[in-house]
Amino acid sequence: MTILLRKVVVGVASNNPRASYARSLSGLQLWSEDISSDIKLRIEDHWRGKIAETSSDDGAAGKQKYYVLSMFPYPSGSLHMGHIRVYAISDTVARFQRMNGKNVIHPIGWDAFGLPAENAAMERETDPSEWTLDNIARMKSQLKRLGCSFDWEREIATCDPSYYRWTQDLFLKLYDADLVYRKEALVNWDPVDGTVLADEQVDENGNSWRSGVKVEKKLLRQWFVRTTRFAKALYDGLADPTLEDWRDIKKLQRHWIGECAGVNFDFFVDGVDSDRVTVWTDKPEYIKHVKFVVVAGSHALARKEGATGVGKLKTCLKNPFGDESVPVFVTDELKFAPPIDSFLGIPGACEIAARFADTRGVSYEPLAAVEDAHNLERTRDEVCSEARKWGFGGYWSSAKLRDWLISRQRYWGTPIPIVHCASCGTVAVPREHLPVRLPKLTALTQKGKSPLAEVSDWVNTKCPQCGGAAARETDTMDTFVDSAWYFLRYLDPGNTSEMFGRHKVFEGMPVDLYIGGKEHAVLHLYYARFVGHFLHSLGLVPTAEPFKRLLVQGMVMGRSFRVKGTGRYLAEDQVDVIDSKRNKAVAKATGEAVAVTWEKMSKSKRNGVDPDAMFARYGVDTTRLLMLADVAPTSHRHWTADTFPGVLGWQHRLWLTVREFLKTRGGAPPPPLSEEEFERHEADLRDARNYYVRGATFNYAISQQLSVAVSKQQGLTTRLRRAPAAVFARGAEFERALAAQIVMLAPMAPHFASELWSGFVAAPGRLATSGIAWDEPVLCQRWPEVDADYELELSCQVNGHEYCSVKMPRVRLEALTTDEAYDEAVGRMRDVPDPRAITGVEFRRHRSCDAILNVFLDRSRL
Numbered sequence: 001m002t003i004l005l006r007k008v009v010v011g012v013a014s015n016n017p018r019a020s021y022a023r024s025l026s027g028l029q030l031w032s033e034d035i036s037s038d039i040k041l042r043i044e045d046h047w048r049g050k051i052a053e054t055s056s057d058d059g060a061a062g063k064q065k066y067y068v069l070s071m072f073p074y075p076s077g078s079l080h081m082g083h084i085r086v087y088a089i090s091d092t093v094a095r096f097q098r099m100n101g102k103n104v105i106h107p108i109g110w111d112a113f114g115l116p117a118e119n120a121a122m123e124r125e126t127d128p129s130e131w132t133l134d135n136i137a138r139m140k141s142q143l144k145r146l147g148c149s150f151d152w153e154r155e156i157a158t159c160d161p162s163y164y165r166w167t168q169d170l171f172l173k174l175y176d177a178d179l180v181y182r183k184e185a186l187v188n189w190d191p192v193d194g195t196v197l198a199d200e201q202v203d204e205n206g207n208s209w210r211s212g213v214k215v216e217k218k219l220l221r222q223w224f225v226r227t228t229r230f231a232k233a234l235y236d237g238l239a240d241p242t243l244e245d246w247r248d249i250k251k252l253q254r255h256w257i258g259e260c261a262g263v264n265f266d267f268f269v270d271g272v273d274s275d276r277v278t279v280w281t282d283k284p285e286y287i288k289h290v291k292f293v294v295v296a297g298s299h300a301l302a303r304k305e306g307a308t309g310v311g312k313l314k315t316c317l318k319n320p321f322g323d324e325s326v327p328v329f330v331t332d333e334l335k336f337a338p339p340i341d342s343f344l345g346i347p348g349a350c351e352i353a354a355r356f357a358d359t360r361g362v363s364y365e366p367l368a369a370v371e372d373a374h375n376l377e378r379t380r381d382e383v384c385s386e387a388r389k390w391g392f393g394g395y396w397s398s399a400k401l402r403d404w405l406i407s408r409q410r411y412w413g414t415p416i417p418i419v420h421c422a423s424c425g426t427v428a429v430p431r432e433h434l435p436v437r438l439p440k441l442t443a444l445t446q447k448g449k450s451p452l453a454e455v456s457d458w459v460n461t462k463c464p465q466c467g468g469a470a471a472r473e474t475d476t477m478d479t480f481v482d483s484a485w486y487f488l489r490y491l492d493p494g495n496t497s498e499m500f501g502r503h504k505v506f507e508g509m510p511v512d513l514y515i516g517g518k519e520h521a522v523l524h525l526y527y528a529r530f531v532g533h534f535l536h537s538l539g540l541v542p543t544a545e546p547f548k549r550l551l552v553q554g555m556v557m558g559r560s561f562r563v564k565g566t567g568r569y570l571a572e573d574q575v576d577v578i579d580s581k582r583n584k585a586v587a588k589a590t591g592e593a594v595a596v597t598w599e600k601m602s603k604s605k606r607n608g609v610d611p612d613a614m615f616a617r618y619g620v621d622t623t624r625l626l627m628l629a630d631v632a633p634t635s636h637r638h639w640t641a642d643t644f645p646g647v648l649g650w651q652h653r654l655w656l657t658v659r660e661f662l663k664t665r666g667g668a669p670p671p672p673l674s675e676e677e678f679e680r681h682e683a684d685l686r687d688a689r690n691y692y693v694r695g696a697t698f699n700y701a702i703s704q705q706l707s708v709a710v711s712k713q714q715g716l717t718t719r720l721r722r723a724p725a726a727v728f729a730r731g732a733e734f735e736r737a738l739a740a741q742i743v744m745l746a747p748m749a750p751h752f753a754s755e756l757w758s759g760f761v762a763a764p765g766r767l768a769t770s771g772i773a774w775d776e777p778v779l780c781q782r783w784p785e786v787d788a789d790y791e792l793e794l795s796c797q798v799n800g801h802e803y804c805s806v807k808m809p810r811v812r813l814e815a816l817t818t819d820e821a822y823d824e825a826v827g828r829m830r831d832v833p834d835p836r837a838i839t840g841v842e843f844r845r846h847r848s849c850d851a852i853l854n855v856f857l858d859r860s861r862l
Contacts, residue, residue: 025777027758031662035655040619040752044147047751051147051779063103067508068094069487069547071516071524072109075135075157076116079142079611081556081601081627081639082517088624088748089553089633089706090515091148095747096700098149099783105508106149107490109156110136113164114479115193115210118412122444128412132159142611147620147750154490158482163489164414165435166499167482171417174534175428178391179226182426183275186300187222187405188215196222198405198478199339201523209523219303222407223416223475227526228278230533231397232260234526237533237545242510244549245704249521253529256522258398263384265393267293267317270325276392277301277317280399281344285379287387288321291357291364292345294329299341302330312360320392321383329360339400404527406478411441411451413476421463421470430464436472450474484527487511487546488535499540506542513704514547521552551704554636556627557598558607561585564593571606598638609639621749622647628748629710650714651752654745657720658759661728661738665763670725681723682733689737690790692716696744697783698849710748716741732767739772740784753778786810786848793850796825800854804828813851818843821853 028046030039070090073083094106112132121128136157143150156163174180188197192211196218201209208215227234235257238250262282269275277300279293295301297308305313313328326345334343334352347357348367357364370376387394407416415436417429429436439458444451452474453459463470485499491508492500516524525547532546561570570587575594578584583596601608614623625647631637664670673681692712699709720737727734742760746753757778766774773781786792788811795805806824816824821843845851 025758025761025775027755029759029762031659031759035652037618040622040651041616043755044620044751047754048145048147050777051750051754052144052149063101065105065508065512066094066097066102067105067511068097068513069105069107069490069511069515071514071520072111072483072486073139074111074114074116075132075139077135077138079139079146081558081609081611084146084611084614084623085556085627085633085637086515086517086553087143087146087148088627089551091146091150092624092628092706092747093513093515093700093704094149095750095779096783099743099747099779099781100701101782105154105491106151107154107156108143108148108150108152109154109486109490110139110158111479111483111486112136112157112159113413113476113482115195115410115412118410118444119193121412125443127440128444129159132157145615145620146611146624149750151490154493156486156489156493158414158479158486159412161435161437162496164482166489167414167477167485168417168429168434168436169431169499170481170485170531171477172428172431173538174225177534177538179229179534180223181226181276182221182223184219184221184300184304185224185405186217186298186303187220189218189220190215193410195409196220196405196407198480199402217298217303219300220407222405223418223473225404225406225530227404227530228264228397228401229395230530231257231395231401233533233544234529235260235398237529240545242543242548243545246550247552249518249525249550249552252521253526256401256526258400260396260398262397262399263287263380263387263393264395264397265320265387267319267326268392270316270318277342278393278403279342279344280340280397281346282399283344283346283349284383284394285370285376286346286349286367287344287383288319289346289348289367290319290326290344291347291353291362292327292329292360293317294331294334294343294345294356296334296336296341297330297332299330301328320387320390327362329356339402404478404530406481407475408478409450410476411438411444413479414482415452416473416475416477418473419461419463419470420473421466421468423468424463424465424470427463427465427470433464450476452476480523480527483524484531485535487514487528488541502540505540509541510543510546510548513549513551515551515553517555518552551633553633554631555600556637556639558601558605558609558639560597560599560605560607562595562597563587564595569604569606570594598636601639618644618648619751621752622651625651625710625749628706630707632705632707646714650717651749653717653721654741654752654756657717657738658742658756660725662759662763664725664729665765670729673724673726678726678731681727682731685719685723685727685731685733685737686787688716688719689733689740689784690786692719693740693744693784694786694790694792694848694850697786698846700747702846702849706748709744713741713744716744730765730767735766735768736771739768739781742778743781743784746778746781750779784848794821794824794853795850796828796853796855798855810848813845814847816843816845816851818853821851822855825853825855 028042033039068090070086094104098104117128117132120131158164171180188202190197190208190211190213192213197208197215202215203209206214235254238253262280263284264278264280265287266276266278269277281287301313301315305315307313307330310331310333313330315328316325317328318325345353345356347354347364370379384394415438417434417436419427419429421427439455441451441455459472459474461470461472488500488505492504495501528546532541533544535541536544561572561575563570574588575585576588578586585594585596586592587594599605599607626644629647630643692715695712696709699705699712716737720741723734738760742753742756754777761774771784789809791807792810792813793805793807794813796803804825806828818841822841840856842854
């Protein structure tokens with residue numbers, strides 16, 4: 001089966017895709033009319049094709065790269081308001097960074113494999129590829145209508161063989177590094193979706209992450225990835241100083257991984273050396289002295305033998321250090337703390353193990369404790385090094401972390417590139433035979449095993465090693481494998497000879513800003529970080545951590561109405577709200593009391609909003625502004641019409657401002673002002689421009705509080721509208737301030753800003769001579785800067801607490817070295833402990849913004 005995406009590159013026949021846009025500055029010029037929804041829609045129709053910027057590589061030489069990435073969507077068929085929020089944020093950041101002269105990478109693609117498509121295909125008796133590609137086409141059309149400046153030439157879909165070929169190559173890289181294995185294990189089985197789940201995909205109540213049903217336990221032979229080998233690196237990596245704005249995500253990741261206070265070792269099953277049992281111990285220095293192993297009744301070894309209660313299993317394990325056979329006991333009397341289900345018996349060094357050995361008649365000799373810390377460390381290093389050398393563990397991990405179970409008994413996923421041969425055993429598919437393609441399959445059924453197992457023509461193959469009869473692996477991969485590396489493929493999507501070109505990844509990685517929901521802050525982020533660390537260990541990527549900065553956006557919440565007693569959801573038009581402040585309402589039809597709450601938008605809760613309906617009524621740009629205004633991107637957004645007037649009124653004031661600017665510049669002279677009064681207004685506008693440019697820039701680039709950037713712009717609009725008509729007519733500072741206003745709006749509302757700009761540049765009598773490229777469209781303008789002589793603030797913080805601030809001209813602030821900044825601040829500090837205790841400083845600044853000098857003190861000396 002071949003799946004080819006229809007690649008559409010929006011641009012023009014030119015070496016520079018901005019060329020036609022740069023030559024076309026004329027808008028609709030409807031300034032005699034009041035702004036309305038109809039005019040906004042006409043503006044968007046006029047500018048949609050002209051603002052489509054697709055080439056992040058245009059003029060890239062010498063530019064600093066900026067990789068802004070939004071988590072790619074599952075192609076469900078239509079965008080919801082959560083999608084609108086995340087892509088409005090990412091597009092705003094991408095356009096802002098382009099206007100700041102960066103070589104912006106802003107790709108998009110589709111997380112296209114998975115259970116929803118397969119389940120939908122079974123319901124409709126169709127091919128999941130057709131369902132998926134139809135959905136992609138619809139959602140792609142919506143994204144283009146949203147005006148997002150995605151690099152469509154980088155578009156990928158995980159269900160395309162040209163992509164999953166390299167997911168299979170990643171599997172083989174892991175396999176070659178002994179990080180993939182297959183074993184019989186007690187696994188989580190989802191009886192609704194008919195597939196196994198990784199431990200990470202089962203919630204704290206034992207329910208499936210997707211279907212919500214209670215999972216069952218089954219003993220199956222499955223494929224695993226040894227993520228535990230990188231556990232300590234992943235845990236320690238969270239302290240990497242280059243990671244910005246991870247906040248509580250670090251806590252979530254640390255909690256998931258757990259403190260790496262012990263070591264995993266693989267014990268071989270006696271008589272079946274191909275089977276291993278992984279055990280964890282916090283006393284690796286005594287691993288050679290293990291006398292027995294205890295497992296819980298829920299352990300795979302106990303379940304395999306059907307053991308219950310307390311007893312000794314028939315199965316024995318071999319200690320890899322010396323091949324000594326050790327017995328295995330099953331009992332729950334040791335009170336295993338979940339998810340720990342095994343215990344290494346080292347009675348010579350452990351009191352609990354000694355008591356257990358005494359009751360079971362296991363002989364042992366006391367062992368001398370390793371008291372000296374240096375000797376203990378050395379002994380542990382020697383033991384772990386030997387285990388790693390011979391491939392049976394020796395990696396520090398937490399007691400609770402488990403390897404990643406990637407087998408799925410479903411059709412619509414990446415085939416595992418393995419064949420099973422009676423003579424050769426498990427054999428990897430040679431890379432030159434990739435991709436192992438999914439066969440065409442429309443009659444999908446769910447029978448508790450992979451549908452691929454029933455496609456005999458596909459299953460039966462030849463062994464690539466001996467040429468004999470062999471069978472393909474019929475499990476497919478967990479879709480989290482597909483999404484664990486997609487951000488790397490974006491950088492080189494057309495490569496047909498390797499996953500990605502190393503030079504392109506070294507130029508583009510790490511991701512500068514990663515935007516997505518908190519629901520992915522554990523699973524997806526953990527797997528993606530693991531792949532990053534693994535590929536970095538091979539020298540294929542420049543950094544172990546793939547994502548420098550995170551922006552975890554909040555959910556879009558809708559007001560829901562639920563009948564008290566029955567819990568039945570009602571639509572808003574079925575309810576009479578009696579008291580909105582106290583959330584009192586009743587059902588119109590029955591008078592029943594209704595509970596009013598804010599919940600995540602959902603069709604089942606009847607509180608969703610159709611983005612297309614918003615686009616049709618208010619326009620794309622207004623919808624984008626409504627998403628960005630009022631609430632910080634990281635906070636939940638309560639979607640209510642009560643907030644609409646603020647944005648609608650602001651757009652109205654901007655429209656009036658440009659209309660009046662055109663009128664005063666091209667019509668009869670307005671009433672004059674005295675020169676003194678005129679200069680006072682001009683000075684006020686100069687101060688306003690600098691103040692609001694500084695504030696908006698900071699919130700665009702540093703804090704990324706885009707809602708505050710909106711309010712800063714609204715403040716500048718207010719200051720502009722206070723100016724008398726004479727200042728509109730002949731004020732150079734007014735002109736510069738209005739230009740800055742429209743330019744700062746452009747990343748958020750590109751169509752509307754383009755129309756405002758077309759009116760601005762059409763006005764006669766240009767006065768400003770710097771900072772405005774009159775012959776270029778608004779999206780090709782450089783971001784406005786604070787004047788060189790405008791005073792900015794150097795804030796001095798000691799261990800995060802502000803002690804003083806120093807004002808100085810921007811030109812001087814930007815030229816300061818760290819030592820000079822410290823000298824400026826230290827003399828003005830008050831109540832600061834002995835400066836001799838200072839151990840370090842960090843000086844952070846951004847063009848057109850204030851600066852912060854952080855001083856770190858050695859508290860042990862105070």
